[in-house]
Amino acid sequence: MIDITKFPTIRTLLIFSLSLPFFIFESHPHCPIMSPVPISQINTGHIDDVQELRKAKPTLVPERFVRDATERPTLQSANRFPTACAVLDHDSYEVPIIDFSKLMKVDEDEGSWRAEILKLKRACQDWGFFQVVNHGIDLSLVEGIEEVAKEFFMLPLEEKQRYPMVAGTVQGYGQAFVFSEDQKLDWCNMFALGVEPQFIRNPKLWPKNPPKFSGTVDDYSREVRKLCQNLLNSIAITLGLKEGTFNEMFGVGVQAIRMNYYPPCSRPDLVLGLSPHSDGSALTVLQQGKGSSVGLQILKDTKWVSVQPVPNALVINIGDTLEVVLTNGKYKSVEHRALTHKEKDRLSIVTFYAPSYEVEIGPLPEMVDEINHPCTYRRYNHGEYSKHYVTSKLQGKKTLDFAKIIN
Ligand code: OGA
Ligand code: NI
DSSP: OOOGGGOGGGGGOEEEOSSSEEEOBSOBTTBOOBOOOOGGGOOOOOOOOHHHHHHHOTTOOOGGGOOOGGGOOOHHHHHSSOHHHHTSOGGGGSOOEEEHHHHTOTTTOHHHHHHHHHHHHHHHHHTSEEEEESOOOOHHHHHHHHHHHHHHHTSOHHHHTTSBOOTTOOSEEEOOSOOSTTSOOOSOEEEEEEEESGGGOOGGGSOSSSTTHHHHHHHHHHHHHHHHHHHHHHHHHHTTOOTTHHHHHHOSOEEEEEEEEEOOOSOTTTOOSEEEEOOSSSEEEEEEOTTOOOOEEEEETTEEEEOOOOTTOEEEEEOHHIIIIITTTSSOOOOEEEOOOSSOOEEEEEEEEEOOTTOEEOOOGGGOBTTTBOOOBOOEEHHHHHHHHHTSOOOBTGGGGGTBOOO
16 A cells, blocks of 8 residues: 655656546646545555566566466567468558658758658558658767667666556666556566656656656657657648647647666567557657667558557557647557567657647548548547546557547
8 A cells, every 4th residue: 555645746746648648736827736646545566677577586487477368479470470460461561661850851862752751641640650750860869869778678677676667657677557556567667757848747756867868768758749749730731730730739748758678588489568549648759779680560451460660660650649639530549569589678658649638639620521431439538538547448449539539
């Protein structure tokens, strides 16, 4: 049981969801008061730190990590494609690659800009995921963030636990989205921080060690934010909307970063690195660690497909907010999960970009037509969705039921 009196700074206690920052505070001029999950009522039971577990007993996989048979990855999919995909055209199961530099060059080379916009449109429509190359983020930052993340995870447990992820919250070091004693656990250690706007930050959770950690997160996040905003402009164009539609609607976007560290697991066929879920964000930017094992899988036409890391590319996916708002379901927020590997570890650095909490979300009128595309989502306050997301366990696309209009 967690003693809430130990957390007198509940006002500034920040929680943010796997994919959608959310925080608790008493009052803020731009946000309604939101009450957290009653933290004292959450009993998660003992949660093993997977890195420590692996060190102490390399072949042990405690029952709490063993998935039900229906959820387990097959050994084939733990390596590459699910068997069923192997018989299909290989290319059709590669996540599309978008050259970001071409999207930014409308004036110089209209032909190649147009072709890339079309590619982006197809990627959003058919996949909900794509990888961007030539994204313009300095290689030193891409490498730098990986370095500090790795250094952080390699610190002794006691030091990492100075920044604990309190039960029912999703910021700090630990496991997010655990709400009960009997819930299965992911084979993953996480470290998550709210980044922007400033008032969602909890400075106590920003580590002093490694010394370059905070500066690197700030520099990296600034660049990723620009990338998200530019991509949102291009995505608006693919929908025939005015370029600035989403950025204007989102206001000062909420941004969070989460680092996921997946140690090797002696039985990758029994566990999941990260449970299937869709992201609550508008856009997610995921960096796969260099030299990491292949682990990210997306649900494509009912099959789990691995996202093969492309050197220096970033993986982008459409989150729930874009599914609802932008497109009335035309662009999907695709379910994904992470697998582990028998010998190799894996690191991912994930940025979630979402609208400001006070924004009201609902399908854009341009995306609705009563005959062919009736409105399938209700309007809601983004902060409310955020709260709903972080108080639910990860369960595929279930959290979006919050917004679905059921006839
Ligand atoms: C996430 C996520 C997948 C990965 O953090 O939301 O989907 O590969 N991560 O770490
Ligand atoms: Ni995700």
